[in-house]
Amino acid sequence: MLRKVTLLAAALVLVAGPAFAAGDAKKPADIAFSYEGPFGAYDQAQLQRGYKVYREVCAACHSMNLLAFRNLADRGGPFYDSKYKNANDNPYAKAIAADTQINDLDSETGDAIQRPGTPADRFPNPYPNVIAAKAGNGGIAPPDLSVMAKARSGGPEYIAALLSGYTDPPAGVTLSPGLNYNPYFPGGLIAMAPPLAPDQVTFDDGTKSTVKQQATDVAAFLMWAAEPKLEERKQMGAAVLVFLVLFSGLLYASYRRVWRNESH
Amino acid sequence: MVDPAVNAANPSGGEDPSRRDFIHIAAISAAAVGGAAVAWPFIAQMNPSADTMALASVEYDLTKIEPGMQVTINWRGKPLFIRYRTQAQIDAAVKDDGASLPDPQTDAERHKEGKAQWLVLVGSCTHLGCVPTVGGGDYQGWFCPCHGSHYDTSGRIRKGPAPTNLVVPEYAFLSDTKVKIG
Amino acid sequence: MSGHSTYQPKNAFSRWMDARLPVGRLVWDSFVDYPTPRNLNYWYTFGGILSLCLGVQIITGIVLAMHYTPSAAGAFNSVEHIMRNVNYGWLIRYMHSNGASMFFIAVYLHMFRGLYYGSYKAPREVLWILGCVIYLLMMATAFMGYVLPWGQMSFHGAVVITNLLGAFPIVGETITTLLWGGFAVDEPTLKRFFSLHYLLPFVIAGVVILHVWALHVVGQNNPTGVDPKSKADTVPFTPYATVKDGFAMSVFLILFATFVFYMPNALGHADNYIPADPLVTPAHIVPEWYFLPFYAILRAVPDKLMGVLAMFGAIGCLFALPWLDTSKVKSMRYRPQAQLYFVIFVATCWILGVAGGKLPDDHVIPHLSTFTFIDADLNSYVWLSRVATLYYFAYFLVVMPVLGLIEKPRPVPETISSPVLGDSDKKD
Secondary structure, eight states: OHHHHHHHHHHHHHHHGGGGOOOSSOOOOOOOOTTOSTTOOOOHHHHHHHHHHHHHTGGGTOOOTTOBGGGGGSTTSTTOOTTOSSGGGOHHHHHHHHTSEEEEEOTTTOOEEEEEOOTTSBOOOSSSSHHHHHHTTTTOOOOOOTTHHHHSTTHHHHHHHHHHOOOOOOTTOOOOTTOEEOTTSTTSEESSOOOOOTTSSOOTTOOOOOHHHHHHHHHHHHHHHHOTTHHHHHHHHHHHHHHHHHHHHHHHHHHHHHHTTSOO | OOOTHHHHTOOOOSSOHHHHHHHHHHHHHHHHHHHHHHHHHHHHTTSOOHHHHHTSOEEEEGGGOOTTOEEEEEETTEEEEEEEOOHHHHHHHHHGGGSOOSSOOOGGGGSOTTOTTEEEEEOSOTTTOOOOEETOSTTSSEEETTTTEEEOTTSOEEESSOOSOOOOOOEEEEETTEEEEO | OOOOOOOOOOSHHHHHHHTTOOHHHHHHHHHTSOEEETTOOGGGGHHHHHHHHHHHHHHHHHHHHHHOOOSTTTHHHHHHHHHHTSTTHHHHHHHHHHHHHHHHHHHHHHHHHHHHHTTTSTTOHHHHHHHHHHHHHHHHHHHHHHHTTOBHHHHHHHHHHHHHHTTSTTTHHHHHHHHHTSSSSOHHHHHHHHHHHHHHHHHHHHHHHHHHHHHHHHOOOOTTOOOOOSGGGEEEIIIIIHHHHHHHHHHHHHHHHHHHHHOTTTTSOGGGGSBOOTTOOOSSOOOOGGGHHHHHHHHHSSSHHHHHHHHHHHHHHHHHHHHHOOOSOOOGGGOHHHHHHHHHHHHHHHHHHHHHTSOTTSBSSTTOOOOEETTEESSBHHHHHHHHHHHHHHIIIIIHHHHHHHOOOOOOOSSSHHHHHHOTTTTO
16 A cells, blocks of 8 residues: 555656746756766866856956856866866966956055965955945846856756847837846846857857857856866765665665565 | 674574675675765865865065064964074074084074075974064074973074974075065 | 563673663663564664664764854855865765755655554554654754755745744744844844754754654554564564665665765755845745645645644644544554545645645646636635645544544454465555
8 A cells, every 4th residue: 555655656756846847937948068967077178168258258247256266277177287286286277366466455554455366366356345236237236156057947058048048028028228138037127238249259279159159158167166066076976876786785685684584 | 884783693594604694794894884985074074175275375575574583474374484584693503503402403404595594484382382482592593481492593492392493384485585385 | 562681791891881881781672682573664764764864964064063154144155165165065065955855755754654554553652742843853953954054045934934933923023033133034043043953953862862762662563553462573673673774774875875966956946056135035935845735734824823823733733643543453554444545645745745836826737727716716726735735634633533433444463473474465
């Protein structure tokens, strides 16, 4: 009897599971990212392109407060080089950091100064504070992008679809000033103007710079930023699961042996 | 996970006992290996985190120090002494190279070649970690107020309970006026 | 069940110790020699699995507390610090967040097992009630733990749940102010929730000890519901139960690891990766999955106070169950009619869970508007919740008392050993 209950419950899971996904916005198209699947890993060239899109386009308005330049050279990151186990020594991370002026205080005088960044510095914030961010963007502060890929249902696919999915508003929808129409955005009306344009970012590896390419690459980069330990996690997961399956097999053999002379 | 008594209390069967035991021993060993593997992340998490490691080296501009003065900066949560020694202080240190020292070292071994005026030391007494005061003690180097250790102008222990000289950290001159510690 | 001890100290030290503090004897009597019914099936392994869950939560939790900052400004970033900078921090945090869900999966199966085999009936009433107390403590702990990352769902979940208590007349407002330590959920709320979230698991561990103690006084129930009568009905706990529990734990860990390593955020909500903002509520606020059935019951009732009372009453029914069930037969294996009502009850809990995750006015069958019945379309989740809520309470308050008096159970075996030989239903 209890077995029937179990089967019933399993059937209900299958039927009701997908019903949890809801929403009135257009469903983003699936993208086959390299990091998906049980053995997935980030595509380093894609992360480098994505970082360039972030730095040249998104960073003008969006902060990424949780990331430091050294993270770019962490294992699995866009500029990881196995020669530099310590991410702080990675020349790319150093060069990128040094390109940026960081606000600091002079250790002698206490005056506000700007100095070149080091790998330990966080990505600079485009606005000095939230009030300035709001004032500069029609009253809505652009959200921080550090964990954006995990903070929206649909994740990177949603981000890619949103960035490349701006259209003219359908008949009957009038846009008030400062708003744009995007069918992927819940409600359709979004303050962010279409950020990407063809060839806006020149990719160093020669990849054709279409809006779709830029959107996909920056989505992959944001996924890496939100979940930098994904590769390590999946690799460890495979080892743990293999161990647990073997261990369960051993325990089952042990169990059968212990119980073999007992009727039950 | 599995009680070791699985083996001990195992009901005897008619089969080869060594094969019977093997499965139980293998299962228990696997449990032990699994347990040990699980323990590692829980121990490793206590080691310094990545952001702490990122701050493990600091750079300092030496033009801010006057001759005879010492600055104390925070390095890895501990004080770091950078002392601009006068010629008299260097001479005093070199003079004692041959003296009977608890932890024998020449002054030349404790500074970078050609930079005898710059002494970079971890400002933590080698006895029990107090911060020695500069210019004190019988040798005018450092004096540790906690338990009375006397260091000379080279940071070598001369008198008191501390077993070794003040530690010279790993550092390098990036230029004549800039030093990188760590 | 508690016969005389068979513990034999093996060496001089254990003899010396046994005369002073007989821990060895206690462990031997409780976990080695302890007689367990020989017919326990895999549904009886969840007790062991739950101890494992509690252990995992306490150990990972202590580690997380070493790196976490309980402040409104620092909480969100400190969780991300754990995920990014702390060595294996991502692993430990995902173990803890998914471990809570695993804990509830196991506890629900453990409870349904008890309901089906009549494990709450005399003489196990106190054992059952202690279990209900553990369940309540688990819910409180899980709720406060979910607040700690201080994301949008954390914050607004805390707002909604604490406001529930404001429904009580006269004392309601005093209670919520006391919980908040202010005029709303804020920094003081977070700090006290952190403190209590650290404390409660140890209270749970204490009640678990009482739960196991009570279990060892009355002995384990079993699928026949017939208490063991002779040694032929039982086997020693070790190795028989230990190796079976061990195997079941290992299989359970496969499920656990699959979530931790391959879908660590599947049971959470994307909005909780947005830092808490008191000025903006997420579009669709839902509790964690394990609270959804109760959330559905809450929303099924149109009155605020009555809704809250219904929700607490749903848990209260569990406490009263030993005296609501009038059947003389313990196990539903021999109660065919009760089996039917039980299956409907399990399905009802599932339906409530699904309904709790929906907006009340959503259509159950998509794109089909029927007619408005009283206050909502008949084809809506609010009406589905109402029907399910009605059955939920009817199961405890009508089916359990009445069915026991009128049903005709199948013959119950004399001893545990007898059905083993003849009963074809034994694997049930």
